[in-house]
Amino acid sequence: MRVTETDQTESTGAGEPENISLQAVVTPPKRGRKQAAAHAEVANKGKNPKPADTKTDTVLKKLRLARGITIEGLIEATGWQPHSVRGFLSGTVKKKLGLPLVSEIGKDGVRRYRLDSKAKAD
Template sequence: MRVTDTVKDEGTGIGKPENLSVQAVATPPKRLRKLLNAEAEIADKPKNPKPVETKTDTVLKKLRLAKGITIEGLIAATGWQPHSVRGFLSGTVKKKLGLPLVSEIGKDGVRRYRLDSKAKAD
């Protein structure tokens, strides 16, 4: 609100506005503003956005490596806790997706997991 030229009231010392002219600003109602903002956001988005790689995609890509990957490698790649990685491997990869997950202990004594294209899923 814009107030111009105040005159002091002698009794209280508080200025009272002499002219209450306010410039009207045309603001659309809240619902209309939300709609306009949503349309503007849609217009700003590219037509074919680049697909975002999910953590599931990351894990499956690592499991498809010929050498495989360790639990520690999956923890580093996803930021998950060890129990979450193991649960994902058994619950999602083996049961839900039905992929042939192979677990092998190498010569270095480290367990590695990989997807075997030759083996059938259990």
């Protein structure tokens, strides 16, 4: 914050000022571009009520499909490696979340994973 002093004089016309007063003028500090951008982000923070889906949300939505989804489909949806998808299914979905994960091989010979609402979690 800067304080600037200004001289205000009133003259009676005799050459000498009659009243000299010093008045403080306060000016706000200048913001840099980074500070202004950060301030704008904080101001807009509450305007997006729906956050983007996480990869966990994406996987769970795919598993809730009636036909289920293959490992390859989950790899494409998340960008994870095959071992990461399998680890997520067994570690997070089955153990941590306790959801009933069903693995079935269809007539086409492709293994599909789905969440079974009728089955009870192990």
